[in-house]
Amino acid sequence: MDVSGAVDAENRxxxxxxxxGKVHQQWDLIYVKNWKGEPTTGEWNRDYGFIVNKDFHIxxxxxxxxxxxxxxxxxxxxxxxxxxxSQKWYFHQPSRTVxxxxxxxxxxxxxxxxxxxxxxxxxxxxxx
Amino acid sequence: MITVSxxxxxxxxxxxxxxxxxxxxxxxIWKVVYLHQLGSDVYQxxxxxxxxxxxxxxxxxxxxxxxxxxxxxxxxxxNIALKKWTKGRKAQxxxxxxxxxxxxxxxxxxxxxxxxxxxxxxxxxxSRWF
Numbered sequence: 001m002d003v004s005g006a007v008d009a010e011n012r013x014x015x016x017x018x019x020x021g022k023v024h025q026q027w028d029l030i031y032v033k034n035w036k037g038e039p040t041t042g043e044w045n046r047d048y049g050f051i052v053n054k055d056f057h058i059x060x061x062x063x064x065x066x067x068x069x070x071x072x073x074x075x076x077x078x079x080x081x082x083x084x085x086s087q088k089w090y091f092h093q094p095s096r097t098v099x100x101x102x103x104x105x106x107x108x109x110x111x112x113x114x115x116x117x118x119x120x121x122x123x124x125x126x127x128x
Numbered sequence: 129m130i131t132v133s134x135x136x137x138x139x140x141x142x143x144x145x146x147x148x149x150x151x152x153x154x155x156x157i158w159k160v161v162y163l164h165q166l167g168s169d170v171y172q173x174x175x176x177x178x179x180x181x182x183x184x185x186x187x188x189x190x191x192x193x194x195x196x197x198x199x200x201x202x203x204x205x206x207n208i209a210l211k212k213w214t215k216g217r218k219a220q221x222x223x224x225x226x227x228x229x230x231x232x233x234x235x236x237x238x239x240x241x242x243x244x245x246x247x248x249x250x251x252x253x254x255s256r257w258f
Contacts, residue, residue, distance in 0.1 A: 001190065001200070001248065003192060003194060003210055006194075008192070008194035008195055008196050008198070008210070009210070010198070010210070010211060010212060011203070011209045011210070011211065012198075012209060012210040013207065013208075013209055013210075014200050014208045014209060014210060014248055015246050015247050015248050016243050016246050016247070016248050017246060023193050023194060024192070024194055026192070026193040027190045027191060027192055027193065027200075028190075028191045028193060029182075029188050029189070029190060029191075030188055030189045030191050031183060031186050031187065031188045032186075032187035032188060032189065032221055033186065033187070035189065037215055038213065047197070096195055096196055096197070125195075125196060
């Protein structure tokens with residue numbers, strides 16, 4: 001069982017294809033009676049390793065221990081801890097992204113994932 | 129030899145006699161099971177089916193390991209597509225049927241997974257193995 005074009009998008013066709021072992025051919029078979037549903041606020045998402053909707057900081061392990069923040073141009077930077085919401089992030093379960101508490105937009109890689117630069121941007125849940 | 133015509137495993141396929149095929153051929157191999165020995169040959173009603181690994185008649189989801197963890201859903205009774213999980217949506221629930229040995233949907237219950245070339249479809253089940 002394969003996802004057409006390996007694209008993780010709503011309504012994408014599922015079809016049969018020669019085995020290649022890639023993630024778009026991998027499925028978990030989850031019995032309904034064992035499935036408690038998706039984790040909600042305050043619950044642990046084991047697959048992603050985050051607590052849903054709970055604020056956290058992302059702190060550099062370089063000497064000064066600066067926090068991830070962002071500049072006026074949306075680009076991510078490290079800054080000294082200042083207690084502002086611009087340094088708070090949370091895991092958003094419906095989109096499976098990390099979002100800024102202040103902007104409610106998601107961590108994003110510039111240029112559709114083809115750049116090294118990171119920014120916050122409107123949530124698209126697009127994975128490249 | 130007592131032989132299944134054409135070696136085709138489908139309902140009402142004729143059984144006839146034919147020359148013995150070279151090598152082992154499932155269409156000519158039979159087992160005699162006395163009634164008092166039935167046990168595992170009776171269709172399973174619960175538990176894990178040892179040949180397929182599925183739990184019999186228990187509903188399950190096919191959840192993709194792609195990042196959004198969407199699940200397979202029967203769309204319009206025939207196509208199977210990737211969709212966000214929705215609690216209680218029967219079109220996303222499937223079960224293994226030990227009698228037809230197919231994966232059947234829980235919304236269109238007379239439909240089962242079927243391969244048509246590379247396409248995967250929900251179709252009226254016929255238990256035909258190609």
